[in-house]
Amino acid sequence: MARGPDAPIVANATPWGRGAVAVVRLSGASLRPLLLQFCRPKGGFPPPRRARLTAFFDEDGLIDEGLLTFFPGPHSYTGEDVAELGCHGNPLIVERLLRAAQAAGARLAEPGEFTRRAVASGRLDLTRAEAVLQAIEASTPEGLAIAQAGLSGAVAALAEGLRAGLIDVCAELEARLDYPGEGLGFTEDAAVITRLGALAEEARQAAEGFKAGRAAVEGADVALIGPVNAGKSSLFNALGGSVRALVSPEPGTTRDVVERRVSLEGVMIRLLDTAGLRDDPGPIEAEGLALGQALAGDADLLLVVIPAHTPALAAEALARSKGRPRLLIGNHADRPGAVTQLDGEALLMTNARTGEGLDALKAAIPRALRGELPAGARVMIASARQRDLLYAVSSSAAAARDALAMGLGPAVAAEELYEGLSSLDQLTGRDTREDALDRLFQRFCVGK
Template identity: 35%
Template sequence: MHHSDTIAAIATPLGQGGIGIIRISGPDAAAILQRLFRSSSASFAGFRPRFMHHGRIADASGELLDDVLAVHMPGPRTFTGEDVVEIHCHGGPAIVSAVLEAVFACGGRAADAGEFTKRAFLNGRMDLTQAEAVAEMIAAPVKSGVRLAQAKLDGMLGRRIAELRGRLELVRMKLCVAVDFPEEDIECLSPEEFLDDIASVREALAELLRNYERARCWREGVLVVLAGQVNAGKSSLMNGLLGRTRAIVTDIPGTTRDFLEEQLSFEGLPVRLVDTAGLRETGDIVEQEGVRISRDLASQADLVLLVVDARTGVGHAEEELVASVGADRVMVVLNKTDLVETIPVVPQGCAYVAVSAKKGEGLDTLVGMARAHVLSRREGGEPESGDLVPNLRQSRALRDAQDELEHLQQDIRLQLPYDILGVRLEAACAILSEITGETTPDDILNKIFESFCIGK
């Protein structure tokens, strides 16, 4: 599939930078570049494919806009499968915008979100799992997420899904023979062989789903909530873990009345760290709402860091929180231990760590223990390069395919006719085809690519 129009967009982040890249794709990409480009070489005789040319960009009126490097990459051996042009100019917002406007004036149109990758998919340069991996690589918060996306970008997941679908298609072929030639005395597929074939595919799908659950925290991050009474040192701890001042710290109780959220990494594990309002009885309506939100966030957290002032120890509010959340999801952080001689008792079943948030003591130990505590409650360790991990859309489709195959096994045991069994089998194959994009409806495709950034 080739498009009749030519799209253009800024491919680098907006804002000041050393370089800004404008990407153009479509049948008029080379013509647009020729109209705008003024080579700095007297011997310039046209664009060599995939070769950087130095020169200047001028707008339609002839005004020189910037010193640039430009490259023309003829299709179909490009990212989109079409003729592609890139203009590398200086990265100031005004410069990049001016060059893009000049491209539009020459016939290009603004690309939609994800349209470059969508064209790559529609032109057969990648399957849908690879297209989704592009967005996942860009959005990956830590290195492990990049590795997971890279395996899919290389096509490994798409090939695995295609292989499993091929095994089901082979069973379908045998069913078709049995349906089309019922009078022949040929055993095309015994019930035992049929069940074994389906069971092996179901187990392969289950393994992919286990990978999804195991890697979810590495791809999406974990929610870690700082909870505790007022003035226990939650905000100081948040600032210490971030390495900068994010939360206001004062001696006035109830300074934090809403929650603050920041992204950081616990030794490679992506974390959403949330500082919440202090737990206490109050007549202040706003603070009451803050306390309610604190308890609600704690109930959702993968890990609650219950910050306790070591001078006062654990009180009724902390014990109540542990009881509601569960000791296995709570790690007590005994703060201000530099001011005491003995460590107070913590609730039974809770792990604990002693720190001084104000002095920065014990924070590395806290990070390591928190990371280990979260991972201990999840199956498997850190994902490795080459692991095949489906995303949310893909995992839902895999579950749907598994459900069809489970019902198919039940129907086989009930000795239903082959033509009825074929309906279940066909449905499972169709679901797997949706994962790789061979039969994915347009509305799903549009939803996928609309989540991409402009310029990719």
């Protein structure tokens, strides 16, 4: 079977399961003869991009009757010939179709391979390829809007704008290097320094939006932790709006990790209730504790529930959550002697029994997940890869600015800017290193 970069590949493009229709997709250099081995379109091969009623066959006979649509390269998703076979949505049919395509010479696609080919052929830049993944993953309308902006080139345009700015300054610096004696006619240092500062700030602000973007696209995991009887399960029930976890005055009520989905201000949250911490847990409780700690270890935000009337009991939970994104909640706010701060840090006061303080908590959670955004900032990115590269661009521009300000000369500043340009190249995939591509595309589903 052909294994070259444009060898024919095939995959199921729709979710496995039963439905009105399923779509099997193929891509490759010249698909027509391959398709005609197992597709019999009624009235001849369909014209480009027009669906035609087609019988699909294998050696056992008719597989199904469906629609064949042919997208000749280079004006297709991948830039190669692409075919979509629409059939009835039954996994038995889809499997037979996949086997027939393989018998005709296609191989099963790797995850993300269709989109990877689109990048390789220049049909998509990397920021748009990431937006494809986000458009599939988005769990809120805000997330979908970010993905769609990325698809229509918002991140690519940001990168192009930064690139144009950096190249402009580079040209200016190179001119000084070429004609060192001629001070006249060149932009004053101060103006270049201001320009570089603005570029550094633009890249930094775009990077800062990552937390908010990721929360909107992927949602977030939030775990309740704290000592036994702090009121974790009571808050879990109150945040979710109905009783899902057992609540009792007996310490060690929760053993398993209980989870539910809660949407707070447009952020889709997987809320986890965990077993309470205490010194002498029984063997089953200890296992529950270990499980809870493992899951809480991966959470995006920890809600540390402190019994405000006996805050000393929360020492372990506080130590465990130190340095992690967390909110300190003072529950049992109604109890005599309830403290409202701990180590100088104000507690978010709640009474899980009456619901007091709950609205403030519901507002604080999405705020913590989104992070602080500069006023009026537009969130554009939801990819950690893009965030890291934008920070790199920002620090290159800032380093070039500082080099000029300290009088280190245009050569040093220009060197920094070339670094920044190389980060931008990685952002859009102009300079596409294989390992970065591998990491990106393995997150895709097969068939995309």
